[in-house]
Amino acid sequence: xxxxxxxxxPNSSSAGNGNMESQEMLRLLLDVCRKLVLQLxxxxxxxxxxxxxxxxxxxxxxxxxxxPQTALCILAGGxxxxxxxxxxxxxxxxxxxxxxxxxxxxxxTLLTIFSMMLCGLFGALLIVVLFFSIVGLFAYFGFAQIYxxxxxxxxxxxxxxxxxxxERQTSPTPQRVNGSQSATNQQTSGHxxxxx
Numbered sequence: 226x227x228x229x230x231x232x233x234x235p236n237s238s239s240a241g242n243g244n245m246e247s248q249e250m251l252r253l254l255l256d257v258c259r260k261l262v263l264q265l266x267x268x269x270x271x272x273x274x275x276x277x278x279x280x281x282x283x284x285x286x287x288x289x290x291x292x293p294q295t296a297l298c299i300l301a302g303g304x305x306x307x308x309x310x311x312x313x314x315x316x317x318x319x320x321x322x323x324x325x326x327x328x329x330x331x332x333x334t335l336l337t338i339f340s341m342m343l344c345g346l347f348g349a350l351l352i353v354v355l356f357f358s359i360v361g362l363f364a365y366f367g368f369a370q371i372y373x374x375x376x377x378x379x380x381x382x383x384x385x386x387x388x389x390x391x392e393r394q395t396s397p398t399p400q401r402v403n404g405s406q407s408a409t410n411q412q413t414s415g416h417x418x419x420x421x
Contacts, residue, residue: 272278289296
């Protein structure tokens with residue numbers, strides 16, 4: 226009874242190993258994110274406290290309160306100057322996002338369509354090859370049977386011709402006076418020898 230339990234443990238441990246590996250990767254990723262956030266907090270604290278970021282912001286606010294029109298013009302100029310850069314960054318990021326999304330959707334769709342077309346082409350090619358192979362085999366064996374049948378008829382035909390020629394040779398032929406009949410007989414006998 227212990228053996229089935231021990232046999233099922235490697236299967237569950239192999240599935241558990243994949244689960245543990247993914248949990249280990251997730252834990253490492255969370256540790257890296259925590260360290261990054263901690264580093265950003267330290268950097269922000271260094272800039273704002275040690276380098277005097279809070280004092281600089283305080284002085285800018287006091288100056289803006291004393292000179293509101295100039296501060297408003299500087300703010301408007303800064304926004305107008307930053308607007309093309311912000312538009313360019315927005316268009317670039319949206320293009321990147323749309324391109325990646327479109328690439329995944331369109332490319333996946335195109336790959337699916339073309340792979341199905343390729344499978345269909347190979348399937349049709351396989352069907353055509355099988356069809357012509359079967360037709361060729363039937364034609365080969367059919368013509369072989371016809372040739373065997375024709376060969377046996379030919380042997381019977383040649384036997385019949387030999388029999389007919391022997392009958393002609395054994396039957397008496399009347400002799401004619403002119404030499405044309407004897408020349409004709411010599412020609413036919415020469416032809417009969419060629420046939421035999």
